[in-house]
Amino acid sequence: MYGYFLALVLYMMLISCMMLPSLTSSVYFFVFLGLCTWWSWCQTFDPLIFSCLCVLMAIFSAGHLIGLYLYQFQFFQEAVPPGDYYARLFGITSVIQTNCSSTWKIIVHPKLSWYHHANPILLLVTYYTLATLIRLWLQEPIVRVKRFFMAWSITYHSWLTFVLLIWSCTLWMIRNRRKYAMISSPFMVVYGNLLLTLQYIWSFDLEEIKEVPGFLEKKAPGELASKILFTITFWLLLRQHLTEQKIKKQESKKEEDHDEDDDDQDIMKAMGNLVMAMFIKYWIYVCGGMFFFVSFEGTIVMYKIIYMVLFLFCVALYQVHYEWWRKILKYFWMSVVIYTMLVLIFIYTYQFENFPGLWENMTGLNQKKLEDLGLKKFTITELFTRIFIPTSFLLVCILHLHYFHDHFLELTDLKSIPSKEDNTIYSHCSIFAKKTPNGVMKSQTQLKNLRNKWHLVIDRLTVLFLKFLEYFHKLQVFMWWILELHIIKIVSSYIIWVTVKEVSVFNYVFLISWAFALPYAQLRRLASSICTVWTCVIIVCKMLYQLTTIDPAKFSVNCTWPNENQTNINLTHLNTSMLYSGPIDPSEWVGLRKSFPLLVYLRNNLLMLAILAFEVTIYRHQEYYRCRNNLTAPVSKTIFHDITRLHLDNGLISCAKYFINYFFYKFGLETCFLMSVNVIGQRMDFYAMIHACWLIAVLYRRRRKAIAEIWPKYCCFLACIITFQYFVCIGIPPAPCRDYPWRYHGARFDNNIIKWLYFPDFIVRPNPVFLVYDFMLLLCASLQRQTFEDENKAAVRIMAGDNVEICMSLDAASFSQHNPVPDFIHCRSYLDMYKVVIFSYLFWFVLTIIFITGTTRISIFCMGYLVACFYFLLFGGDLLLKPIKSILRYWDWLIAYNVFVITMKNILSVSGTVVVQPITHFCWLIQAFSLACTVKGYKMPLDNKECKLPSGEAGIIWDSICFAFLLLQRRVFMSYYFLHVVADIKASQILASRSGDYYLFETDSEEEEEEEEKKEEEPPRKSAFQVNKHYRYLLNNLKLLYFILPDNIIKRIFNILKFTWVLFLASVDSFTTWLNSISREHIDISTVLRIERCMLTREIKKYDEDSVEVDLTSDAELPQYSTMDTADTMDTVDGDVEAPPSYSKAVSFERLSFGSHDDSDDKNHMVVSPDDSRTDKSEISIPLPLTHELTASELLLNKMFHDEELEESEKFYVDQPRFLLLFYALYNTLVARSEMVCYFVIILNHMISASMITLVLPILIFLWAMLSVPRPSRRFWMTAIVYTEVAIVIKYFFQFGFFPWNKNLDFYKDKPYHPPNIIGVEKKEGYVLYDLIQLLALFFHRSILKCHGLWDEDDTVDTGTNKDDSDDELSLNTGRRDSSDSLKSINLAASVESVHVHFPEHQAAVRRKSSSTTSHLSHRSSSSSNRSKRGICSTYWTLQIYVPIRQFFYNLIHPDYSAVTDVYVLMFLADTVDFIIIVFGFWAFGKHSAAADITSSLSEDQVPEAFLVMVLIQFGTMVVDRALYLRKTVLGKVIFQVILVFGIHFWMFFILPGVTERKFSQNLVAQLWYFVKCVYFGLSAYQIRCGYPTRVLGNFLTKSYNYVNLFLFQGFRLVPFLTELRAVMDWVWTDTTLSLSSWICVEDIYAHIFILKCWRESEKRYPQPRGQKKKKVVKYGMGGMIIVLLICIVWFPLLFMSLIKSVAGVINQPLDVSVKITLGGYQPIFTMSAQQSQLKLMEPTLFKNAMQFLENYQREDITIVELEGNSNSLWTISPPSKLKMIKELKDFDNSFSLVFSWSIQRTIKGIYPYYLKAPSDANTKPIKQLLKGKYHLHEIFTSCADMVFNEWWVLNQLGNKLHNKDTQGLELVVFNDKVSPPSLGFLAGYGIMGLYASVVLVIGKFVREFFSGISHSIMFEELPNVDRILKLCTDIFLVRETGELELEEDLYAKLIFLYRSPETMIKWTREKDN
DSSP states (O other), rough: HHHHHHHHHHHHHHHHHHHHHHHHHHHHHHHHHHHHHHHTOOOOOOOHHHHHHHHHHHHHHHHHHHHHTTTSSHHHHHHOOTTSHHHHHTTTTOOOEOOSTTTTSEEOOOOHHHHHHHHHHHHHHHHHHHHHOOOOOOOOOOOHHHHHHHHHHHHHHHHHHHHHHHHHHHHHSSSSSSHHHHTTHHHHHHHHHHHHHHHHHSSSOOTTTOBBBTTTTOOOOHHHHHHHHHHHHHHHHHHHHHHHHHHSSSOOOOOOOOOHHHHHHHHHHHHHHHHHHHHHHHHHHHHHHHHHHHSSSSSSSSHHHHHHHHHHHHHHHHOHHHHHHHHHHHHHHHHHHHHHHHHHHHHHHTTTTTHHHHHHHOOOOHHHHHHHTOOOOHHHHHHHHHHHHHHHHHHHHHHHHHHHHHHHHHHHHHSSSOOGSSHHHHHHHHHHHHHHHHHHHHHHHHHTHHHHHHHHHHHHHHHHHHHHHHHHHHHHHHHHHHHHHHHHHHHHHHHHHHHHHHHHHHHHHHHHHHHTTTSGGGGHHHHHHHHHHHHHHHHHHHHHTTTTTOOOTTTTTTTOOOOOBBBBHHHHHHHTTTTTSOOOOHHHHHHHOSSSSSHHHHHHHHHHHHHHHHHHHHHHHHHHHHHHHTTOOOOOSSSSSSSSGGGSSOOHHHHHHHHHHHHHHHHHHHHHHHHHHHHHHHHHHHHHHHHHHHHOOOOOOOOOOHHHHHOOOOOOHHHHHHHHHHHHHHHHTTTTOOOOOOGGGOOOOHHHHHHHOOOSSSSSSTTTTTHHHHHHHHHHHHHHHHHHHHTTOHHHHHOOOOOOOTTOOOOOTOSSOOOOSOOSSSSSSHHHHIIIIIIIHHHHHHHHHHHHHHHHHHHHHHHHHHHHHHHHHHHHHTTTTOOOOHHHHHHHHHHHHHHHHHHHHHHHHHHHHHHHHTTTOOOOHHHHHTTOOOTTOOOOOOOOSSSSSOGGGEEEEEHHHHHHHHHHHHHHHHHHHHHHHHHHHHHHHHHGGGOOOGGGGOOOOOOOHHHHHHHSSSSSSOTTTTSSSHHHHHHHHHHHHHHHOOOOOHHHHHHHHHHHHHHHHHHHHHHHHHHHHHHHHHHHHHHHHHHHHHHHHHHHHHHTTTOOOOOOOOSSSSOOOOOOOOOOOOOEOOOOSSOOOOOOGGGTOOOOEEEEEEEEEEEEEEEEEETTTTOOSSOOOOOOOSOOOOOOHHHHHOOOOOOHHHHHHHHHHHSSSSSHHHHEEEEEHHHHHHHHHHHHHHHHHHHHHSSHHHHHHHHIIIITTSSSSSOOOOOHHHHHHHHHHHHHHHHHHTTTTTTTTSOOOOHHOOOTTTTHHHHHHHOOTTHHHHHHHHHHHHHHHHHHHTTTTTTTTSSSOOOSOOOOOOOOSHHHHHHHHHHHHHHTTTTTTTOOOTOOOOOOOHHHHHSSOOTOOOOOHHHHHEEEEHHHSSSSSSHHHHHHHHHHHHHHHHHSSSSSEEEEEEEEOHHHHHHHHHHHHHHHTTGGGSSTTTTTHHHHHEEEEHOOHHHHHHHHHHHHHHHHHHHHHHOOOHHHHHHHHHHHHHHHHHHIIIHHHHTSSSSSGGGHHHHHHHHHHHHHHHHHHHHHOOOSSSOOSGGGGGGSSSSHHHHHHHHHHSSHHHHHHHHHHHHHHHHOOSOOOHHHHHHHHHHHHHHHHHHHHHHSSOOTTTTTTOOOHHHIIIIHHHHHHHHHHHHHHHHHHHHHHHSSSSSOOSSSEEEEEEESSSSSSEEEEEEGGGGEEEEEHHHTTTTGGGGOOOOGGGEEEEESSBSSSSOOOOOOHHHHHHHHHTTSOOOOEEEEESSSSSESSSOOOOEEEOSSSSSOOEEEGGSSSOOOOOOOOOOOOTOOOOOOOOOOSOOOOEEESSSSSEEEEEEEEEEEGGGGHHHTTTHHHHIIIIIHHHHHHHHHHHHHGGOOOOGHHHHHHHHHHHHHHHHHHHHHHOOHHHHHHHHHHHHHHHHHHHHHHHTTOOOTTT
16 A cells, blocks of 8 residues: 555655756655655665655745745735746746736736646645545566666766666677676666756756756657656666665475476466577577668668678578588677667767768868768657667577577577487477376376366367477478579579569679579589679669769769761661660669669568578478478489379379479479470560471470480570570660661661561660570470489389380280280279270370461461371271381471471561561462561551451461470370270271171161060159159158248258259269260260170280281281071181170180190081070070070170179279269260250251251251161261362362462451351351351261271271281271171170171161162162273263162162151151241341341231242141151152252241341351251151051051140140131042041040040049048149139230339330410411420329329330420411400400310310320320319510511419429420230230230130030040040051951941940940949
8 A cells, every 4th residue: 555655755756856956846856856766776665754855845835835825926926026046046936827806806917838837736636635644655666777767878878868768779789688787776777866866956947057968958848748757767777786686585485286287387388488499599580570670761872881781682692602601690799789779879870960070170071971871860769769670680690699599500400310210299299298198097097177277278279289390390491492493493484584684784793693503503512602792782882872962963964966878777667766865874784773672672682681591491491390300302303202103003092292393303304495485475476486487496306315315405505695695685785875886887787687587786685584585495405304314213213214215116006015004995984984084095185286386377378287187087996006106207207397397487477567568469379378477576567448357367376376285195195095085996997897786776667666665654753752762761851950940041941952952963873874864875885885895805825925916907816706597516717816795705605615626637617606604405406496695785685794993993983972973874865865965056057057067967967867777978078088088178178368269358258248257268257166066066977986896887898808917017998898897796696605606698788788788779770880891981870879769769768677666746746846937037137137037027918028938838848748758758848858858958048038138157046957957857767767657557646545634635636627627638648448537536536535535544644542532632733723713804905904014114205295375276386395304204203202193104104394484486476366355354244264275276275284194095084183273374465576566475474383493385294104024915906805806715615615515525525434435446446457348347337226225335335343
């Protein structure tokens, strides 16, 4: 308590003494000093003495107050005036100013300050405070003193406080500063009291006390208070010092040791050690940051530059020599401390008054130079900043020097490195690992103890924190390793970027250093050191250049303009020249300039220095880390050290890790080539041409080893050329004002040539950014040189694998080569899938890139890409089977052509800027070679209308992309993985000769399909949720959760989301299953083929392992297999090898045995050996004849062949995620329907292009491909491929701009009859996009056919084979034909092991003869054609063209076997859709009728001719098609198909565009119609190919008996005239004995019976038990729906007419408002109209105020009409009539009418119709309920002018107007009713009564007929069982189709008798049970 009282007393003493220093107040001051000093000496206060002191001070303060009060009287002020010496000495102030004249006023003295008024108040407060204090107490202080020394010295600048500054700095420098601060604390207190006493005395208000400059000055009382606050710290320090001495003398108390306290100490110790370790490690960075803060804060002066010099010296020495840096580091920090103290002393002392002159005299420097040194007079605020920042820096440095420096040296000593276990983290991790279990056990035994629980939490958190530190440490190790790998790239890249951004002589050193350090690794350390030192030099120079004493204007140069004879540059270019655009600063050429802020200017250099220091830090850190952990540097610089070449094939993740490690090791050379092409493409100048030459030279060597030999020279060239180019960028210094020779007069160099040659110039300066691309190439080349060296190291080869290329003489198609890489063809992992994509399909993707490259740019060069692309597309499959040497020869030629094109485009780019202008009359040359420049910065010649420059055709972007993929594909060819692809291709080609044996098991017959459908329908269909039990389980859980969990909205939403997700997954699975089902046949066949290829490959590889050479391309060495009769038992086979197996092994026979007739015979014979497991095997090895051929599905079910890879592959595919399975299903569906995809793409291409060039293929599709049996032949697909390629070449050729029709594209592009548009060779964007898609689809389908063995089917097979042993490369086509013979047996039809199986002829001909196979007629035609060669040429060509076509259609019309089908329904639907398109899109078939609709045109009796023709043709084709269908004439259908195909195409693509005057490609409706018609053509072709069905029984809708068929059939019967027309046509074109009426009777009975059958079936499916009432669901579902429907029909007109305008109404604003006013029957007195701007919408605010009335209107419905007050017509009334009218107006007894006319005339009595309603009709009406009589006509004026009595009326409106209130005139408010939209106008026009009469009553009539008359039809409606009657009807149809017409009559008579006899009807319709 005493402490608080003491503090209060001291505070009151302080404020009393400092408020007004005087002799009286000094009592308070000295009492305050005495008490504080006594307390600081740690002395106690006796309560009695302290109380007495308080009493004495209270008495003194009371006397002081009384004295002040008395002095306010006039008497005392007169005795001692206020300005007297003694009044000022004793501090007596006259607060009240006396005035004898106004004694009653209290006047305050005006010259007093605020503290004069506050002094009495504070004295009074002090008195009351002292009177209440009794006891005092002491308080222990805290030491914060040294900083206050500096603060006092800086804040109050004098020599006395300078002592404090020196003192504080000295204490900071002493190591044991705390001890000496304590020792010096008494002196501090004494010196502080002395300063306070002197300052207090000098604060007296006495002028006699003079100021002592630099020592004592008069200050305000506030400054005295702040000094007292500083002195408090001295007292606190002294008290702390004495207290600690007392504590040392006392005995220390014993402390209890607790486990918890130990744990706390351990935790705090660990945390403290961590923090201390961080400070030791990173505090030096704080010091470095303070260097920047000191150096760059404020204006740059010399002492800051010296700071930066010190810092740069430290960093440079650290980078250059680490040990020297460590040795001098302590002396460096001491020097920094000493220098900082000197800076502080100099700045502080310079602030004294006489020192600036002293410095000038001593140094001889003027004031400006002294300011550059940093010596300048500052204000107190500025001085505080200038002193505080160095002081803080001094503090930071001293802390590092005294606390962290020694530990830092120990930490960074690379020679004595502590072990890993000494680390703080690891040591404390082990401690806590031991302690944590004990803590856990303790917490478990004492769960109720809250403190133990808390310690358990602390232990857990500690362990987690330490684990986090451990993982963080691992991350650090990883990041350090990453930086070690790539720091050299980062350093060099940044340095080059800086040099390029700032081109100067200074930066030339950097570029030279790193240009040669990159390729020569031994120079990199030297380059880093040189760059570090040179960066320091540059930074210092740039900082010195910023001093104000350096003025660039003094040494800048102004060049004089040259004469016309001295240069050939025009004035415009001279203004941009560096020589003449302004003054030239010579230092800028060196690299110096003035800049502010300086830190931004030096940013690049400082970052460069930091990166260089960071580089050496990384190396030393890694060395430190490895020595500490006893590690060695890795052999290979990889990220994942545990991944080697052996792990490449282990999985996708291992593969990714491997390529992360060794990507550049594997593909570095290709990367360098790409970077070289990038340089060429980015620059396109002379140096790019040099790079191109080097690229050609390197690529010419081809082999990797040869390239490695020349690579060092290439790197040296890159280093030299980049160095020379930077020298060119620097150029000569501009200060001498000498221009370059190519700018002299007479030199023939323009800006473009100089830029292309990359010459130095002052106008067109070389672009230094180009050097970045050169550097990137140099960097990659340097890394590749290192890679070449690493390839020769055994350790690297073991880790990364060999980079040895595959043997070029290797035959890739041979199986005998040992392959070190695993097989990936049968995908067993995602990595295998990725390999398949790369090694199998990349080739075709590269060809696509080549195609895009060729077609994107139009030039002669790109034409070569197309030729190469088409060559490889056609012969690429054969090329891949050739030896590697042959493959690479072709591919290298393609790469060479690609590089040649890039080089030529680079060379010709200069022609585009220089040569083009003189040769514009050779436009074809410019267009053909694309003479244009694409690089920015060149001045292009102006475009000539006659010859437009092909600027968009000259780039090499696509050439570069093509080059990249060509290199990648070349690596694929050189890979061992590619051998597996070749093996698979070879196996596929061997097996490709079976000519589609698997497809012989397809079935197209309608009956077999129906039987299969019935079999499939027998088991109950599973729903989507029944497929997967998992889904059912989830659904059950959802239901359970729904009932158990609380019922709230969140839970319901969650359950709904879960249910939706499950439903979505089930839908995905169902969709996947459905896709697999529709492509099941393809999947099974593909699976069987995979198995066969696998078996073939395995078997042949097995032979190779046995060292048996088998030439699979020759028949001489391959066993010959041929089909033989069943009587033959065996066939002889040459050679000692087994036959390649077939899939027959997997069926019923297991082993293939070879037996010899005798031992001496070399020829082995293959015999059939049945399965050993069979019980009925014969003793004689004779193959049994096959009685049944198995399908692919049956073979898979009986599979006995097992292969580990195939089983792993199947398992891999089955276990895929569902979305991948969905993707696979989509792909399989695409592959299975690849033929249809090709058709679709071809038709789509024709729809988009709509030209003659694309017209051929769609016609061939409909008349050849789709009519081919069983599928289009190879000849068709090759025709399509070749034709597409030819079309592309033709289109490409006509894209050149020199053709005349390509000059006015905008004029001709929409002309349908423009010849290029008709032919399809017009120039446009994306001209071959769809052709590319078409080509890819065709080749994709070709690959599918080859895989399925369907590509060689139309080749004639020769039994004999020829072999040319002298030819190394056999013809692949011959080989395939041979393999077609030799391996004919390897197919699914061969079910015996010997594969010598004979197929009977009738089995082989289960289908009609293929149109592409060789029939006897084709043999005759070919033989006749051979004979015709001896005849005339015309006969030859006739036979060559006519005979095959005739044979094709003959085979089509007269098939051996017809798998009939019926697709008439689909054809009819396609025709119906086309008919609908014509009706609703009729405007597309007429001219200028796009805005019309069919109803308006018909109402106007106008029908477009084209529309009429198309409607009639469409309807006629439907009738003819029905007739052909009923007559079942295939010949007529073929003729109709041919006529229709040619007619439709001729009409749509040649006639219709001329009628509509727009191209077909711009007519969307016509395109849609044509697409549907193409669907019809496809269905028709399918119908022709399969033949018409022999029986046409009833309507297609009557095939099933369900609700869908029922409702569709009834809808069909509701269509007007459709049923009748169908019945009559069927009667006309069907052979029958019935009359038309009898025919219609049978049809009606059949329809009626079908409807009854549907209802009976529905009753069986959903039975109703007897005696049970109808369910509410049925009653409310059916009955409620009928009720709602009837109510809607009854009230439909009212609802429709109400909603048609309010909901869908269209705003109908007036266009013109006319007003006419007539008095009686006289001439109109006022006429006026308002239009356009006078018709305004109502303001939103006014509209909102009237919303109650306007609820039926919107703001847009209201129009405010402004009418001029002056009539727009003269009042032409005769004088007699005028007088009569005046007389009538004056007669008030008679009424006088006023007629106000607007739309119609109407008499308005005494009122002006301000509100009008404009309904939808013409009768505009006033709104009487809004007219309240306040609007009247105001005034009528007459006037005369020009001596002619011209009169008119002027009207004005009373009241407030809504618009233009001050103008004269009238205003109307018109409410416009909405009108119905045009689309519903045909209904709205009837009105309510019309709708009732025309719609409701008609519907009511039909409804009444449904509800009435039911009793009359009960005997025909309520038939329990109609099966017998239905069968009778179908029997009638059946005998009619079979031609039994007499039986038809009998059955018809029986049907009529049945309906005439009710008793017989009852018997016939009984249930079968009865």
